[in-house]
Amino acid sequence: MTNFKTTSSAFAVALILAGCGGGGSDSAPSVPVATKPEVSVPAPAPVSPPSDLQTSVADLTYPAKSAEHEFITEFNQFRSHLGLGLLSQSAQLDTAARNHLNYVLRNDEYTGGTVDMLGVDQATGRQMFHIERADKPLFTGVQELDRAKAAGYPGSYVGESGTFGGGKGGQVAFAALSSTVYHRAGLMYQSPREVGIAVGQDASQTFVLEFGFVKPQANASDYLGTYPGPGQVGVPLHAGVEVPNPFPELSLTNTDFPTKTGYPISVVVKEGATLEVLKFTLTQEGDAAPIESRLLVKSNDPNRYLAANMAFIVAKAPLKPATNYSVSFSGRVNNVVVNKDWKFSTR
Numbered sequence: 001m002t003n004f005k006t007t008s009s010a011f012a013v014a015l016i017l018a019g020c021g022g023g024g025s026d027s028a029p030s031v032p033v034a035t036k037p038e039v040s041v042p043a044p045a046p047v048s049p050p051s052d053l054q055t056s057v058a059d060l061t062y063p064a065k066s067a068e069h070e071f072i073t074e075f076n077q078f079r080s081h082l083g084l085g086l087l088s089q090s091a092q093l094d095t096a097a098r099n100h101l102n103y104v105l106r107n108d109e110y111t112g113g114t115v116d117m118l119g120v121d122q123a124t125g126r127q128m129f130h131i132e133r134a135d136k137p138l139f140t141g142v143q144e145l146d147r148a149k150a151a152g153y154p155g156s157y158v159g160e161s162g163t164f165g166g167g168k169g170g171q172v173a174f175a176a177l178s179s180t181v182y183h184r185a186g187l188m189y190q191s192p193r194e195v196g197i198a199v200g201q202d203a204s205q206t207f208v209l210e211f212g213f214v215k216p217q218a219n220a221s222d223y224l225g226t227y228p229g230p231g232q233v234g235v236p237l238h239a240g241v242e243v244p245n246p247f248p249e250l251s252l253t254n255t256d257f258p259t260k261t262g263y264p265i266s267v268v269v270k271e272g273a274t275l276e277v278l279k280f281t282l283t284q285e286g287d288a289a290p291i292e293s294r295l296l297v298k299s300n301d302p303n304r305y306l307a308a309n310m311a312f313i314v315a316k317a318p319l320k321p322a323t324n325y326s327v328s329f330s331g332r333v334n335n336v337v338v339n340k341d342w343k344f345s346t347r
Helices: 067-082 091-107 144-150 170-178 182-187 256-260
Strands: 018-022 157-164 194-199 206-213 224-227 265-269 275-284 293-296 310-315 324-333 336-345
Touching: 067 170, 067 182, 067 194, 067 206, 067 224, 091 144, 091 157, 091 194, 091 206, 144 157, 144 206, 157 170, 157 182, 170 182, 224 324, 224 336, 265 275, 265 324, 275 293, 275 310
Parallel strands: none
Antiparallel strands: 018 157, 157 206, 194 206, 224 265, 265 310, 275 324, 293 310, 324 336
16 A cells, blocks of 8 residues: 655646646536735644545556656645545546547647647537547547546546656656646645546657546545645746646746746645635745735636635746745635645755
């Protein structure tokens, strides 16, 4: 059995990612701006996770040191760091991921096909990366739940994400996802129990990730997770490029994001709860004033992707290397005030 307690630091990588989504009967996580005085209330005492939170899983069957093994290991370390339930490997979701990867690589206009994978499907409003067309080669199902069911997965929800390793493996591919706003929101979805993955041999090293559940996991009612977390080291300096773009004022290039964003800082509470931000600041060690940052919550999300239980701040300039930062958060969760202060350091 594998039981994760720590997380490894991630490497920054600027890559355009395909937007995550959900093909289940529930709406996907797809995943509020107020500046109010801080209310001084002690943080709630930590609670034990509920009995249905998956805290250990069987060892992965992917070859050791493979990109698949690296990625899912990083994913579970990330979830453990946040206090979320771990994900167990599903052979059916592996198959669904492989089938969809084959479809993408066969039909993507950049690899000789005729489909613009970053285009939008008119029927669902989703990116074509997540949609298969029945008239195209290697079709196995329109959306990810359809494809998972075709592979024998018995769950009622399946979500999907895509990223690229650029030939550098699973750690870099996972870092690309976790350095974003929307894709990190998808990674923080609390309900899934199972996961599957497939990695391409193409020049971009395309990754297709599937995650789902038959029975959802659940965190305690007073759960609060942060990322980067308290004492985390080696934190990257800026946000990763993703589609859809959470920053309409920035272009989807590898020049705007590294020079006009900092690494996203996130707070997440129990799914289904409403998180209201009272104060959320990032301050460089030795400075009196917080760094100028963007606050992203459900009410001001330009793409209407974020859920009500999440909040992000993203600095308007990259963080400095080898530097300590302090985060101060105060908010209300279903009208109960919560405070959290912590520090991290950059690579």
